[in-house]
Amino acid sequence: MSKQLETELKRTVIIDNRPGANGAIAVSAVTKGPADGSVFFLTSAGAIVINPSLYKNLSYRPDRELMPVSLVVTTPQVLVVPLQSKIGSAKDLVAQRRAGRPVSLASSGIGSMPHMAIELFKASTSAEFLHVAYKGAAPAITDTIGGQVDAFFGDASGLLPFIEGKKLKPVAVTTAKRLPYLPDVPTLDESGIKGVHAENWYGMMVPAGTPPKVVQTLNEAIRKTLENKDVKANLAKMGLTPAPSTASEFAGRIRADGDKWSKLIAERNVKPE
Structure with missing residues (x-):
């Protein structure tokens, strides 16, 4: 998106990645x-709502x-297992546990969308289930491929290359409807496991006190960037769905x-350890 955003804003956009602590460092x-x-923040849901x-x-x-x-893009969660696993569905995981x-179910870390x-x-x-929290998606994916864990919930955007490369087997998605790029993978609702709706998103934010006119300029630039056919095509390949919104709509989300x-955190007594 950065190159098209430069075109829309008519200025250079420098990407400064600040990983760690589920977005807290950034x-x-x-x-x-x-x-x-002059400073804006592309954040995932975790840092803001978890x-x-x-x-x-x-x-x-x-x-x-x-x-x-x-709001910029959304990406659902996909439940994957090792390619050679005998597990063929989400129901199989539940049956084995019962x-x-x-x-074992892996995630990319405590407090992550997975x-x-x-x-x-x-x-x-x-x-x-045994929750195995990794420090990032990469080691979780590696261990799932290797069979060190039974399954992994992860962002569709990060898992598509491994699914298409026949390294991981998708068994369910967390959306209400099947995904267009994974049409043969059932939803958890279809599998009889209701209410597991988890969608990660990425949105643009700025420091408090930024003038409304500046916010509106950035908002319009994002919308036009996401309307660009090349940007839309590239995002689709990555399992990301463009989701431009107004600032107030994003605040509501x-x-x-x-x-x-x-x-959920209160009901499940989730702790940061």
Whole structure:
């Protein structure tokens, strides 16, 4: 997106990746930046709608220190197993656990969207699976391919290359309907496992206090960027769905998701350890 965004904004866009702590490191850097539109933040859902309910001593307050600009893209969770696994469906995982066999489910980390999907899965099935939290998706994918864990919930965008490369087998998706790029993979609802709806998203935010006109300029640039046919094609290949919104619509999504994950974290007694 960055090149097209440069065209729309008529200025250079420099990408500064700040990984770690489920987005907390990046948020801290952005909130210390100038509120003039020169610094904007492409964030995943975790840092904004999960961290505040998970960490008691969070170093930032997204509702006070950041302003929404636009939702950008969404990507659902996909449940995958090793290619050679005898597990052929989500029901198989549940059946094995109920038969007394330990079943491990990997995530990309505590508080990640895959972790939230696992908690929903456990709640829906009334089965206790072993949650193996990795530090990032890459090692989780590697160990799933190698059979060190039984299954992995992950963003579709990160898993498609491994599914298409015949290294992982998808057995379910967390959407209400089947995905156009994985038409043969059933939803968890179809599998009789209801209510496991977990969708990661990426959205643009700016430091609090950024002038409304600047926010609107950025919003329009994002919308036009996502309308570009080449950008749309590239995003589709990655399992990302363009989802431009107004700033107020994005704020509403943040509130709704924050309430949803806060409730789940409390009900499931999820801890950051």
